[in-house]
Amino acid sequence: MxxxxxxxxxxxxxxxxxxxxxxxxxxxxxxxxxxxxxxxxxxxxxxxxxxxxxxxxxxxxxxxxxxxxxxxxxxxxxxxxxxxxACGTGSVLEDAVAGQLRELGSQLRALRWREAALRLVQECPPGERAGRLSLVGAVAAPPTTDSLVRFWRGWLPARMPAAAAAAFLDVAVPQPPDDPQPAQVLAFARLHAFASSPCPGAGRPQPAAHRATGARGAAVLYAALAEAYELAGTQLRGKRQPHRGEALDSFVDAYVRAYGSRDTPDFRRVLAGQLASDPRIDRYWELVSQVVTPPGGRPATTPGAAHDWLCAALAAETAATA
The missing domain is CATH 1.10.1660.10 (Multidrug-efflux Transporter Regulator; Chain: A; Domain 2)
Incomplete structure (x- = not known):
């Protein structure tokens, strides 16, 4: 009073x-x-x-x-x-504080990204600065994965079921690190530039598996391939050379199920030739590994690396039985 x-x-x-x-x-x-x-x-x-x-x-x-x-x-x-x-427990207050924390987190991620980008430019040889400035300047801070999602939506079969496409994108699209090192900023900027080039669906042929199975068949294929890639990843981390075994059988079975065919030596031989002639995006997966692997860390096993290992195992098997 x-x-x-x-x-x-x-x-x-x-x-x-x-x-x-x-x-x-x-x-x-x-x-x-x-x-x-x-x-x-x-x-x-x-x-x-x-x-x-x-x-x-x-x-x-x-x-x-x-x-x-x-x-x-x-x-x-x-x-x-x-x-x-007195106690500050109102739900409206809690919601407001949570929202502010999210906003602050986004601001901190942006600051850490910009710091790493500045260090990248500062530490590179003078002759490379213009090129790196152009690369990192094309990426927002904090960066989004919109360009990578658009890349894959142009690559995946049209009308592929939404759930199947979303499951694949979760694996294929790397999230930018919250606290990146300069090398990771550079890799993500290069990945953004790669994915922002003309859409593969318009400028490159689709993989033969897409044409042969259709949208729903491709959904079955990608779901089954995820299991094969996980098995192959174990072999890659163990530094095993491509070989026959469970991983390869699972890989072939993914195509058998998608095509409604049978696993025979002839099927494997045709599949090996088909996969060998498919368009490749090795550069994408190489950059993904660099984005998700901190400098000095063990390189991440990407679906692309697993796919290459399995294709090499299939090629070696069919060559041996020819």
């Missing part, structure tokens, strides 16, 4: 008690955050006994960099009985 005759205080007294300027109090009042209890005979703002606590809450929320509109929502929720004053 203020000591005045009517229990109210002036804007100056409220500002003094809260440790802020009169301009600050006026700003919050004009935006509806700090309602007036009335006006003096001279037309000056008067505030009630709850104004000081409300002003302190506003300052605390603004200190967290919450936007004025979010502060308004929190105060409105508090007025309807959703407590945020």
């Amino acid at each position: 203020f000591a005045s005759y009517d229990g109210l205080c002036s804007i100056g007294e409220l500002a003094e008690r809260a440790g802020v300027t009169v301009k600050t109090v006026r700003f919050y009042s004009e935006r509806g955050l700090l309602p007036e209890a009335g006006r003096s005979a001279g037309g000056h703002r008067r505030y009630g006994s709850d104004a000081l606590e409300r002003l302190r809450l506003i300052r605390a929320l603004r200190a967290l960099d919450l936007p004025v509109r979010e502060v308004h929502r929190i105060l409105d929720a508090d007025a309807t009985g959703e407590s945020v004053g």
Whole structure:
């Protein structure tokens, strides 16, 4: 309770008690955050006994960099009985803080990306700086994977079931590291440039498997290939040379199921020739490995590397049985 005759205080007294300027109090009042209890005979703002606590809450929320509109929502929720004053457990406050944390996380990722990009330019030989500036300048900070998704949507069969396409994209599209090293920034920038070149569906032939199986058959194929790639990945990590075995059988079975055929030596021979003539995007997978592998780390096993290992195993097998 203020000591005045009517229990109210002036804007100056409220500002003094809260440790802020009169301009600050006026700003919050004009935006509806700090309602007036009335006006003096001279037309000056008067505030009630709850104004000081409300002003302190506003300052605390603004200190967290919450936007004025979010502060308004929190105060409105508090007025309807959703407590945020003493314990700060109101769901509106929790949602606002969570949103601010997400925004801050995005800003931090952008800063870390820009720092790594600047280091990349700073540390490269002078003759390479113009080229690297052009590469990294084409990538947003923090980067998105939109260009990579568009690349694959142009490569995958048209009308492929959405669930199957989404499952493949989860594996084929690498997420940029949150705290990248300069080499990873360069690899992602090169990957973006590669994927932003003319769409493979328009400028290059589709793999024969796409034409032979159709959209739904391709969905079956990619789901089965995921299992084969996982088995081949184990062999790659063990540094095993391409060979017959479970991984190769699983790989061939993926095509058998998609084509509705049978696994025979002739089928394997035709498949080996078909795969050998398919368009290749080794550069894409090479760059993916560089993006997801921190410098000095063990190179990641990509679906592209697994596919190459399995194709080599199939080629060696069919050559031996020819």
